[in-house]
Amino acid sequence: MALHVWLIYLAAVTGLSLTPGPNGLLALTHGALYGHRRTLWTISGGVIGFVALMALSMFGIGALLNASANALIILKWIGGAYLIWLGIGLWRAPAINLQAPQGQALKSSNALFRQGLFSAVSNPKVILFFGAFLPQFIQPNEDLLLQFAVMALTFAVVEGCIEYVLAHAAHRIRPWLQRRGKAFNRCCGGLFAAMGAALPLTR
Numbered sequence: 001m002a003l004h005v006w007l008i009y010l011a012a013v014t015g016l017s018l019t020p021g022p023n024g025l026l027a028l029t030h031g032a033l034y035g036h037r038r039t040l041w042t043i044s045g046g047v048i049g050f051v052a053l054m055a056l057s058m059f060g061i062g063a064l065l066n067a068s069a070n071a072l073i074i075l076k077w078i079g080g081a082y083l084i085w086l087g088i089g090l091w092r093a094p095a096i097n098l099q100a101p102q103g104q105a106l107k108s109s110n111a112l113f114r115q116g117l118f119s120a121v122s123n124p125k126v127i128l129f130f131g132a133f134l135p136q137f138i139q140p141n142e143d144l145l146l147q148f149a150v151m152a153l154t155f156a157v158v159e160g161c162i163e164y165v166l167a168h169a170a171h172r173i174r175p176w177l178q179r180r181g182k183a184f185n186r187c188c189g190g191l192f193a194a195m196g197a198a199l200p201l202t203r
Helices: 003-018 022-034 039-067 071-092 109-121 124-136 144-168 170-201
Strands: none
Touching (some): 003 124, 003 144, 022 144, 039 144, 071 124
16 A cells, blocks of 8 residues: 555544544543543454454455456445535434433443444444445555555554543543534545545545
């Protein structure tokens, strides 16, 4: 993967990881309930789930590229339209509700890991998102397996670090998101829409 493509991908993944989603909110809630160290189990499960979905999505894209030379161009434009649609939905979404249940019993490490994993793999929107997102950065003349390794490792590190920061700062971030959640959604939604419009044109 060319350096300039990876840098664009890194910026896009960072923006993606900062947007509100089930696993980010789960890390935030578990950080408040169980502490940031125990929440590492939740984060690990979620990251592994995301990487598995990335593999399914990316190698499905690879099979499609083998069938049609123009498939990547078509995927880029369809994916860009999908990202714009997601951005509009996020712009219009209400503020996030972060009311954590009180008096929770302490969960085992395995239970936290399973919850993070299930939260990632049970969301059908994730694999659709990766199907729209990843083609924007695939270079068909390069080794697909190597590109997957770079993309998956980059995503895992960025997503894991951001979720850990959320878990560590849970008590400080929760009130801010409650007050500013709508503005935060609009900011993230605008970034998604801009990314969807710009990425298909990027070479």
